[in-house]
Amino acid sequence: MDTNARSGCHQQIVTIDDIFFSYENKTVIDGLSFSVLERDFVGLVGSNGAGKTTLLKMIVGLLKPTRGEIRLFGEPVGSFRDWERIGYVPQKNALNPLFPATVREVVTSGLFNKKSMFRRLTAAQRSKCDDALYAMRIEDLADRRIGQLSGGQQQRVFLARALVNNPELLILDEPTVGIDAETQGAFFRMIRHMHEHHHITFIMVSHDMDMLQSYIGSEPKQRRGGLSFYVKHTHAPENCGETDLVHSMHQLRETVEVLT
């Protein structure tokens, strides 16, 4: 373990320690170790089938490594319970237009784990949901069915869902897939601004090398199997602070461009 862990901006947010993963007989991840430090922006790149989504699913506890260990905020994933500290936007395909949930319902679902799913919303939870809708400038869409929105609008809904708990770590799996180039550019400027000005650590899978390299640089910090990790550290002392200095949704709104 890094001796700098938990000091200032060097806290290890994700620690991947010699993990292996196979689907039946097919090995996808083969002895991978990697650390994500507080406020890093990690761009995860690899060809189709290299194992990017599999790795993210292991980080958020949806899959278990065959061998090795992953720790979140120092805690083994298996015993980690503070899931509200993590926002996850999974890879998505175009939603069925008949998908019945409204924007508000999708964003609200980010507040719940399986156990609390059917509890009534408290006033505080309703207000968190309103804040996330407001931050992403989608409050006017709150009662629309998500399946009937444009790709760019849906993307902001899923980001609002991931932001509803003010997470310290945001994990995005190809968030701009299926979105036009202009909207992708605006989305990335928003993500970048969030990284520079709010206390959030990012792991983002992307195939857009131009976009990643313009922010992070062209040299990966690590290559392993078909995976490459590009990392931008943001460890200047003025950027360090307690992790409860998470963004205010009102500030965030100022950074969100109108994407559609």
Ligand SMILES: Nc1ncnc2c1ncn2[C@@H]1O[C@H](COP(=O)(O)OP(=O)(O)OP(=O)(O)O)[C@@H](O)[C@H]1O
């Ligand atoms: N549920 C599954 N059962 C069996 N094999 C799987 C399963 N999910 C993924 N795979 C295989 O594991 C490999 C890694 O898949 P993964 O989705 O992690 O790749 P990826 O790097 O995210 O790819 P892409 O860029 O296409 O999204 C692929 O060969 C895929 O076919």
